[in-house]
Amino acid sequence: MAKKGKFKAWQTISRKVLYKHPAHSYFLDQIYLPDGRKHEYVHAKLIPGVLIVALNSKKEVCLISQYRYVHKRKLLELPGGGVETKQGVLFHAKKELLEETGLVAKKWSKLGLCHSMPSHTNSLIHIYLAEGTKRQGPGSDMFIEGISRMRFVPLKKAVSMVQNGKITHATTVVGILLAALKMRAV
Amino acid sequence: MAKKGKFKAWQTISRKVLYKHPAHSYFLDQIYLPDGRKHEYVHAKLIPGVLIVALNSKKEVCLISQYRYVHKRKLLELPGGGVETKQGVLFHAKKELLEETGLVAKKWSKLGLCHSMPSHTNSLIHIYLAEGTKRQGPGSDMFIEGISRMRFVPLKKAVSMVQNGKITHATTVVGILLAALKMRAV
Numbered sequence: 411m412a413k414k415g416k417f418k419a420w421q422t423i424s425r426k427v428l429y430k431h432p433a434h435s436y437f438l439d440q441i442y443l444p445d446g447r448k449h450e451y452v453h454a455k456l457i458p459g460v461l462i463v464a465l466n467s468k469k470e471v472c473l474i475s476q477y478r479y480v481h482k483r484k485l486l487e488l489p490g491g492g493v494e495t496k497q498g499v500l501f502h503a504k505k506e507l508l509e510e511t512g513l514v515a516k517k518w519s520k521l522g523l524c525h526s527m528p529s530h531t532n533s534l535i536h537i538y539l540a541e542g543t544k545r546q547g548p549g550s551d552m553f554i555e556g557i558s559r560m561r562f563v564p565l566k567k568a569v570s571m572v573q574n575g576k577i578t579h580a581t582t583v584v585g586i587l588l589a590a591l592k593m594r595a596v
Numbered sequence: 597m598a599k600k601g602k603f604k605a606w607q608t609i610s611r612k613v614l615y616k617h618p619a620h621s622y623f624l625d626q627i628y629l630p631d632g633r634k635h636e637y638v639h640a641k642l643i644p645g646v647l648i649v650a651l652n653s654k655k656e657v658c659l660i661s662q663y664r665y666v667h668k669r670k671l672l673e674l675p676g677g678g679v680e681t682k683q684g685v686l687f688h689a690k691k692e693l694l695e696e697t698g699l700v701a702k703k704w705s706k707l708g709l710c711h712s713m714p715s716h717t718n719s720l721i722h723i724y725l726a727e728g729t730k731r732q733g734p735g736s737d738m739f740i741e742g743i744s745r746m747r748f749v750p751l752k753k754a755v756s757m758v759q760n761g762k763i764t765h766a767t768t769v770v771g772i773l774l775a776a777l778k779m780r781a782v
Contacts, residue, residue: 420665420742428614429624429638434716436622436638438615441665444739452615452622453666454638454716478714479606479627480639485714522759524766526713528664528671530620530640533713535766553630556606573708573777580710580721580766587773591759596782 419444433457433492454531460503461490461581463521463589464513464540470562471586472511472543473577477556484558486571488582489513490535503538509551511560516542522588526581537585539592565595605630619643619678640717646689647676647767649707649775650699650726656748657772658697658729659763663742670744672757674768675699676721689724695737697746702728708774712767723771725778751781 421442428436439451464472475484491506493499500518507513519539526533549557563571568586571577577586590596607628614622625637650658661670677692679685686704693699705725712719735743749757754772757763763772776782 420663420668428622431636431638434638436614439665444742450617451665452617452620452640456716477606479625479637480716480718481711481714482606485711522764523761524764524769525667525671526766527717527719528667528765530642530666531713531716532666556630569777573774575709578710579714580712580770583710583770584766584773587770587777588759591755591773591782596777 417442417446433494456531456533458493459490459533459535460493460499460506461488461535461537461585462503462507462540463488463585464507464515464543466543466562469593470564471568472513472560472562474510474557475559485579486577487579488585499536507540510549510555510557512545512547512549513543514546515540524581524584535581537588539589565590565593569596603628603632619680642717642719644679645676645719645721646679646685646692647674647721647723647771648689648693648726649674649771650693650701650729652729652748655779656750657754658699658746658748660696660743661745671765672763673765674771685722693726696735696741696743698731698733698735699729700732701726710767710770721767723774725775751776751779755782
C-alpha cells in the first residue's frame with residue numbers, strides 16, 4: 411500500500427540483523443520506495459576487497475583456479491581478498507598476493523576501483539597492477555582457500571579467455587581488461 | 597577444531613534459511629574447510645540477471661543513473677534486471693531495456709556471461725548487445741527503480757569513464773569493455 415502522508419524515497423524505516431560478522435554482515439531493512447510503498451530490502455555490509463593483476467617479466471598475468479562453494483566448482487580468477495585490518499589497502503593487496511600465489515612484486519600501482527554488486531552489497535574492490543613478480547615459495551593459503559593451481563598466461567590470451575567465456579568472474583574480467591588497455595595488449 | 601575423522605572439503609553439514617524470497621534467498625551453511633575445520637558460510641541464491649549494452653545508430657551506448665540504496669547515491673550503469681519468469685533470458689533483456697529506458701532495438705546478440713560475486717552469491721549475468729535502438733516512450737519503471745536520467749555516450753568515452761573511475765559498477769564495466777572490444781572502440 412502506498413503511504414498517503416509524508417515519506418522520503420529510499421528512507422530506512424526499520425532494520426533487522428540477519429547475520430553479524432566483522433567481515434560480512436547481512437541486514438533486512440524496511441524502506442520506502444519512491445511511490446511511498448514499503449519494501450523489504452536485504453543487503454550485505456562487506457569489508458573492502460583487493461584484487462591483483464600480477465604480471466611477470468614477460469607481461470603474462472597470474473590466474474588462479476579457486477573453488478567456489480556456492481558454484482560447487484573452480485573458477486579462474488585473479489588473486490584477491492578482504493581488507494581485514496587497518497593496515498591499508500596496498501598492504502592487504504601484497505599480503506593476499508603472497509598468501510594465494512607465493513608471489514612478490516617490484517612495482518605496485520592502482521589500476522581501478524569497482525562495486526561488485528551495488529544492488530545487494532556495499533562491496534568496493536581496489537584493483538592493483540603488480541609488475542615484475544617473482545615467486546618466493548608456495549602460497550601459504552592456497553590449500554585452505556581451495557586454490558588448486560596458479561599459472562601465467564599472456565595478457566592477450568587472458569582477454570580472449572574473457573571473450574570466449576572461460577573467465578567469468580566479474581571483477582577478474584574488469585582487472586584483466588583494464589590491465590590489457592593500460593599495457594596495450596588489446 | 598579440525599575434524600579427526602572422515603570429512604569432505606566444502607561439504608555442507610547444515611543449512612539455515614536467513615531470508616526467503618523468490619528472487620533472492622539467503623542461507624547460513626555450516627561446511628567443512630579443506631583442513632576439516634567447520635566454517636560458517638553465508639550466501640545468497642539469486643535469479644539470473646540480464647544487462648544490456650544498448651547502442652544507437654551512432655554507436656553510442658545508453659547509460660542510466662540509478663539510485664543504489666546501499667550506497668545512498670546514484671551510480672552510472674547499463675540497464676538490466678532479473679530474469680523473473682520462465683519466458684527466457686532474451687525476453688527479459690528486451691523487457692528490462694524497455695522498462696528502464698523506453699528503448700527497443702533492431703538487433704540483439706549475446707556479448708558475454710559473468711558471475712558478479714561468486715564468493716557470496718550464485719549470481720549469473722547474461723550480457724547482451726542491442727543495436728539500432730529507438731526510443732518508444734519514457735521507461736515505465738524509471739521512477740520506481742530510482743532511475744533519474746538516461747543518456748547516450750560514445751563507446752570510446754564510456755571506456756575513458758571506466759578508466760578514470762566515473763563508472764565503477766562491475767558488470768557495467770564488463771559490458772562496456774566487451775562491447776568496445778567487439779566494436780573496435782578501444
